[in-house]
Amino acid sequence: MAEIKYTDDHECIKIEGDVAWVGITKYAQEALGDLVYVELPEVGREVKKGEDFAVVESVKTAAEVYSPVDGEVVEANDNMADDMELITQPVSEQGWIAKIKMSDPSQLDGLMDEAKYNEYTESLD
Amino acid sequence: MSAEAKVIDMAYKIQQAEDGNRGLHYEENLLWEKEYSDEPGVDLPEPAGLASRTGVEVRGEIGLPNVSEPQVLRHFVRMSTWNYSIDHGFFPLGSCTMKHNPRLNEKMARLPGHAHIHPAQPESTVQGALKLMYELQSWLSEMTGLPGVCLTPAAGAHGELAGMMTIARAHEQKGNTHKKVVLIPDSAHGTNPATAVMCGFKVRNVPTGDTGCVTVEAFKEALYAESEDAAEVAGMMVTNPNTCGLFEKDIVEIADLLHKAGGYFYCDGANFNALVGKVRPGDFGVDVMHINLHKTFSTPHGGGGPGSGPICTSAELAPYVPVPTVVKKGDSYALEWEEDRPETFGRLKGFQGQFGMFVRALAYMMSHGADGLRQVSEDAVLGANYVLSQLKDDYHAPYAANGPCMHEALLTDKKQKEAGVTTLDIAKALTEYGFHPMTVYFPLVLPGTMLIEPTETESKDSIDRFITVMKGFAADIKAGDTEKFHAFPLSTPRRRLDEVKAARNPVLRWA
Incomplete structure (x- = not known):
């Protein structure tokens, strides 16, 4: 099973070669409520670490999704635009929002693993 | 079953089988779902001897529902009985x-001299109306401590747009093309960042501290995040009191820092109803703010509208506001347009704005007077603090320990969520108990927020009934009686609507 990394803004990332698959965590989904819409980034868009590249919207609220790395969007999950249920899938399956080709994969080094992320979310409640 | 019960049971079954009407509850389908094909509202004669010159059928089905006048009336009147309004209850x-x-406002707005004038009439024939607008400008200027007033924006968000376009225009005229960033706290109304982006600015977020307010430290960090002198900062958008119902205590120092960097302070005046007669925003550093006449000054909105969102500005920004504004020349009044105000960013709305709302707002101001308006603010704040003091032990009140709130009390579902009952469940339960829910899940700075604003006109008795019901919910949830909270409401024409499905698969067109 691929290792998943986590940001403190609740993105989850699967790394495949120099491409990062970015989704949002279960914790984020529970906080936002049932998601009903995603605004996907355009393929080819350059993003910077910390820049918002997508927006997810629930019946209660909307939230930005931030890029964990500098890079270029190489694919956006168009299927998700038609079927928001997909976001509940693991990021390594259909739960990714976009795939970002990283210009500096070492930017992901400081991110949390699953155990650390779980500790982090418990500290938030 | 007794004879009486049998009759009741039968009557009930008939009603259920027929159309779902019971007592004073009337079922009603969408107009498009009615099949009144044999009952047209209007009989039009067959067009005789008309040839189509456009190639389109002269007469054909266009898919409108076929209903008569009384059916249309019943449709809308029945629908209106499902509504809950301020005239129903708390x-x-x-x-x-x-x-x-x-209702005095309504009486004034219906005076023929107010109701029957036309915006295109010559100025000489509407001097009274212009005088009224000039008076309103003066009242707003006096209350905000800001000398420039433009009445035209048609709603709060429209006023925001006018305010930020004024700031953009000022920077443009001064050649400040490098000023592109607007600072906005995370507790802001969603319209704030939307407005900034629409005006071509980039938004930089300022995190709210544990106190629910922006601290000087957090503001400095955001202000100087990209450069030592914050040269790229065009301004900030701050709501005060903020959306947590708290007065931003460090606002003077924050405004000073912003002004030193050459930025302008836009104040979202949505919550001005807590400050009228107590604080002048111009005195805490505001350069431009909008005022919701339909909020602070009691003009109708939310379906009864239209809204009205005048902006007030400092002397420095006054030349840039949209046209027209009303000026007094000797004994007469006139509108000033682009030719009189070359630095204006232009016109934002047809004619002079929502005149009917100006009449109502001025009637409200003049009937209350300065002392009355001050008391309105005081009563609004008192009511909210009464709610907070009564419910802060039953619900999580994140900021109650720091002191009183302004005109809104903030609670969250933190305690109830442990038992599986959420803010949404509590809102639905309030509906069952005959109250309109409070604002839910806003502000976004905390999860499960409930923002309660009783407003200044609610009696103690009415607020007490609400408090009793809210306390009852908390007690039931604490005792483990939680099932019903997922089922509420039970007595409304519709139970829980599937909001997720509605948002994911909206049916926007009758096929």
């Missing part, structure tokens, strides 16, 4: 949606 959602509209 509305803790507060002035954001509706507060009491004094």
Whole structure:
């Protein structure tokens, strides 16, 4: 099973070669409520670490999704635009929002693993 | 079953089988779902001897529902009985949606001299109307401590747009093309960042501290995040009191820092109804703010509208506001347009704005007077603090320990969530108990927020009934009686609507 990394803004990332698959965590989904819409980034868009590249919207609220790395969007999950249920899938399956080709994969080094992320979310409640 | 019960049971079954009407509850389908094909509202004669010159059928089905006048009336009147309004009962959602509209305002707006004039009439024939607008400008200027007033924006968000376009225009005229960033706290109304982006600015977020307010430290960090002198900062958008119902205590120092960097302070005046007669925003550093006449000054909105969102500005920004504004020349009044105000960014709305709302707002101001308006603010704040003091032990009140709130009390579902009952469940339960829910899940700075604004006109008795019901919910949830909270409401024409499905698969067109 691929290792998943986590940001403190609740993105989850699967790394495949120099491409990062970015989704949002279960914790984020529970906080936002049932998601009903995603605004996907355009393929080819350059993003910077910390820049918002997508927006997810629930019946209660909307939230930005931030890029964990500098890079270029190489694919956006168009299927998700038609079927928001997909976001509940693991990021390594259909739960990714976009795939970002990283210009500096070492930017992901400081991110949390699953155990650390779980500790982090418990500290938030 | 007794004979009486049998009759009741039968009557009930008949009603259920027929159309779902019971007592004073009337079922009603969408107009498009009615099949009145044999009952057209109007009989039009067959067009005789008309040839189509456009190639389109002269007469054909266009897919409109076929209903008569009484059917249309019943449709809308029945639908209106499903509504809950400020004239039905307590509305803790507060002035954001509706507060009491004094009927004196309506009487003034219906005077023929107010109701029957036309915006294209020559100025000499509408001197009274222009004088009224000039008076309103003066009242707003006096209350905000800001000398420039433009009445035209048609709503709060429109006023925001006018305010930020004024700032953009000022920077443009001064050649400040490098000023592109606007600072906005995370507790802001969603319209704030949307407005900034629409005006071509980039938004930089300022995190709210544990106190629910922006601290000087957090503001400095955001202000100087990209450069030592914050040269790229065009301004900030701050709501005060903020959306947590708290007065931003460090606002003077924050405004000073912003001004030193050459930025302008836009104040979202949505919550001005807590400050009128107590604080002048111009005195805490505001350069431009909008005022919701339909919120602070009791004009109708939320379906009864239209809204009205004048802006007030400092002397420095006054030349840039949209046209027209009303000026007094000797004994007469006139509108000033682009030729008189070359630095204006232009016109934002047809004609002079929502005149009917100006009449109502001025009637409200003049009937209350300076002392009355001050008391309105005091009563609004008192009501909210009464709610907070009564419910802060039953619900999590994140900022109650720091002192009183302004005109809104903030609670969250933190305690109830442990038992599986959420803010949404509590809102639905309030509906069952005959109250309109409070604002839910806003502000976004904390999870499960409930923002309660009783407004100044609610009696103690009415607020007490709300408090009793809310306390009852908390007690039931604490005792483990939670099942019903997922089922509420039970007595409304519709139970829980599938909001997720509605948002994911909206049916926007009758096929």
